[in-house]
Amino acid sequence: MYNKAIYAGSFDPITNGHIDIIRRAEKLFDKLIIAVIRNPEKDPVFTIEERIELITELFKSSNKIEVEGFEGLTAEFAKKKDSFTLIRGLRAVSDFDYEFQMSQINRALDPRIESVCLMTDAKYLYLSSSLIRQLASYGANISEFVPKSVETALKAKGHLK
């Protein structure tokens, strides 16, 4: 059987926590689509094109990984890609509430959808894109939390001193 999965998120920017989840999911599936949400309600630091470019560059050596942008419901995107397994990363119990709710909604929208949650590596327990954006705005050293390319891109945006 050909197993494929979708890992959807804003990835504004992608962090080492996301990358860890992607590397682990890559081992479990034949194909992994990293789906970058456009998210019109948020004002992102990186445009969707920039986020896609950063992620594509990071995983260019993997023939299992594809990167795509989308707008609207993840359930609709899943249908379009004919890929009904959604990978999610869980950090604290507080993530669980939200992920539980999302998985119920997604299954109500399309019963073929299954959410598969991978538990974070303890190293990344407190790591989030919003924390990175905050730290960067104060000029903090974020080199242990994001890949070099993201650090450089944040600098280029004037978001990192």
Ligand code: ADP
């Ligand atoms: P969203 O805007 O949908 O929350 P994110 O880009 O913040 O998108 O996150 C996408 C997914 O990655 C979510 O399932 C989130 O819980 C997970 N995730 C984010 N940071 C980490 C981390 N440090 N460790 C594990 N999973 C994470």
